[in-house]
Amino acid sequence: NAGVTQTPKFQVLKTGQSMTLQCAQDMNHNSMYWYRQDPGMGLRLIYYSASEGTTDKGEVPNGYNVSRLNKREFSLRLESAAPSQTSVYFCASSVTGGFNSPLHFGNGTRLTVT
Amino acid sequence: EDQVTQSPEALRLQEGESSSLNCSYTVSGLRGLFWYRQDPGKGPEFLFTLYSAGEEKEKERLKATLTKKESFLHITAPKPEDSATYLCAADTGGGNKLTFGTGTQLKVEL
Numbered sequence: 001n002a003g004v005t006q007t008p009k010f011q012v013l014k015t016g017q018s019m020t021l022q023c024a025q026d027m028n029h030n031s032m033y034w035y036r037q038d039p040g041m042g043l044r045l046i047y048y049s050a051s052e053g054t055t056d057k058g059e060v061p062n063g064y065n066v067s068r069l070n071k072r073e074f075s076l077r078l079e080s081a082a083p084s085q086t087s088v089y090f091c092a093s094s095v096t097g098g099f100n101s102p103l104h105f106g107n108g109t110r111l112t113v114t
Numbered sequence: 115e116d117q118v119t120q121s122p123e124a125l126r127l128q129e130g131e132s133s134s135l136n137c138s139y140t141v142s143g144l145r146g147l148f149w150y151r152q153d154p155g156k157g158p159e160f161l162f163t164l165y166s167a168g169e170e171k172e173k174e175r176l177k178a179t180l181t182k183k184e185s186f187l188h189i190t191a192p193k194p195e196d197s198a199t200y201l202c203a204a205d206t207g208g209g210n211k212l213t214f215g216t217g218t219q220l221k222v223e224l
Contacts, residue, residue, distance in 0.1 A: 004157070033210070042118065042214030043158075043201070050210070058210060090157050097208045099145035100165075105157030 002026055004106035006091050012112045013081045021076040021109050023091030029104070031097040032074035033058075034066060036087040037108075043090065049074055050097040081113045116141040118204050120215035127222050130191045135218045137202035138184040146205040147185045149178050151198045152217065158201055192222045 004025045013019055025032065034046040045058030049068040063085060065077045074093075078085060088110050092103040117140045127133055139147070146165050150158035162171045164180035171178050175196060177188045187200055199217040206213070 040216060042216050043203075043212075044214075045210060045212070048210045056210065092157075097210060099205045099208050099211075100163065101208070102148060102160040102163055103158075103212070104160065105150075107155070107157045 004091055004093055004104055006089075006106035006109050008109060009107070010110050012114065013078075014114055015082060017081050018077065018079050019081065019111075020078075021089055021091075021111075022073070023075065023106060024073045025091075025093040025104070026072065027093060027095075027104065028071070029093035029095050030071070031094045031101070032068065033092040033094075033103065034064070034074070034076045035090045035092060035105075036060065037090060038087050046076065046089075048097070078111075081111075083113045085111065086113045087111060116204060116206060116213040118202060118213045118215040120200075120202060120218050122218060123216070124219045125221070127189075127192055127220070129193055129222055129224050132188070132190045132192070134189070135187040135200055135220070136184060137187070137215055139202075139204045139213075140183075141204045141206050141213060143206050144204055145207060147180055148203040148205060148212070149185070149187055150201040150203065152201055153198050161200075189220070192220075194222050194224060197221045 033048040035043045047066040092105045094101040149161040152158045162178040201217045203212045203214045
């Protein structure tokens, strides 16, 4: 059982380049999330999808777009990368979006924008 | 604004030396308090959820407790494999309303 799988694991981009981070879960979870983790800061929510067909902005959505492709897959796109987007990106899923549903995280994508 | 503060930022223990990690929170309407463990280069791994003051949960050498203002993660007789960063998160309304702390980096030495 793979859980939450993220690709790629590492990526280096130049300012202005675009890329898509992929995420897939095999736990039949309804809700999926994209977080970023920066040194000295807690995990911050970028976008989430409460269920298939819906997406909503989180705390730090600027510069990102998402697509909930189906129940399993949730991608994050950077249209024009900036150095401020250098971070570790985590995808997570939960059974529901409710308060009693813990998040299950992937192992992250480490992105450097030069 | 919801805030979660973890202390200490880093903690070094000798094997077998028990201690506690603190997670204090100032949030509107706590629904649950999560604890996660994060190993280097990995994503956070769920440990516990606590829902009400006075609640306790245990897993091996870890015990989490909750009061109205803070949560503690007690580590009894730790081993080197307990070395990790421990994160707490306050839930005020579901997965899209989690406020994470910055974590306590624990190192347990022989």
